[in-house]
Amino acid sequence: MSGRDSGHARRRTVVLYGSDAAYGDLLAYVLEIEGYQVHQTSSRRTSGNRRVVSKADVVVLDLGSTPRAAHERLRQVAALCAQDGTPLVLLTDDATAASALRPLLGDRGQAVVRSRGARGIVLAVREVLEQGAGPCAAGSLSYADLHMDTSRYRVTRAGQDIHLTPAEFRLLKHFLAHPERVLTRKQLAQAAWPQKPDVGRRTVDVYVGRLRRALTPAAQRDLIRTVWSIGYALTAR
DSSP: OOOGOOOOOOEEEEEESSSHHHHHHHHHHHHHHHHHHEEEEEEOOOHHHHHHHTTEEEEEEOOOOOOOSGHHHHHHHHHHHHEEEEEEEEEESSSSHTTTGGGTGGGGGEEEEEEGHHHHHEEEEHHHHOOOOOOTSEEEEEEEEEEEETTTTEEEEEEEEOOOOOHHHHHHHHHHSSSTTOOOHHHHHHHHTTTTTTOOHHHHHHHHHHHHHHHHOTTTOOOOEHHHEEEEEEOOO
C-alpha cells in the first residue's frame, strides 16, 4: 500500500542502520513515498539501540555499507530485534558476511541483496510486516471502546490512535481475541513472541505494563486487570 492510499492508518516506523549516508537517504526517500516514517542511525553508534528498536515496526540493517569492524554492533541490534519480536531486513552485498546474522532473522525477517534495488527492499519491508500480522490479518477486533484493524495495523481507543510496538500489538491482539478471560503469562508470551519459547515472566510483565500505559491516556479507565500469581485479563467491568 502506498502512502497515498494509507488513509488515516498510523505511519509505521522503519529504522535504518548503516554507514552509507547517501544510500540511506535514497532508501529513506523511497520508503517515505510508500508511507513509512523513517529514522536513520549510523552503524557506528552504540548508545540508545534498545530505545530505538523498541519504537520500530521494522529494522533494516545495511551490512553492505558497513565495515566489518562494525558488524558486531549490528549483531547486537539484531539480537534486540529477536528479543522484542521486531521484524528485521538484512541488506548485504556479501552472503558470507550476512551468514553470521542470518540465524537471528527467524520467521520475522529477510536477507536481501542490495542489487535488488530500493523497490525490492521496500517489498521485503512490506512482506515482513505482513508476516507479523498473524492469522487475524484480514479482519478487525473490538472490545469496549478499543478497536484493532489488523489489516492496517491500527489501534484506536474512543476514536484516538494508539501507537504500539509489534510485541505490544500482538499482546493486545491476543487480549482482544479472548476478552474478559484470564490469560496466563505463558499464554501471553506464546502469543507475543511465538519464536522465543524462553521468554520469562518479567518480560511479559514489562510489556503488559507498557501496553497498559499506552491504552490508558489521561483519565481513561484501565482495561487490563492483573490477576495475581496467574496473569492478566482484558475487562471493562
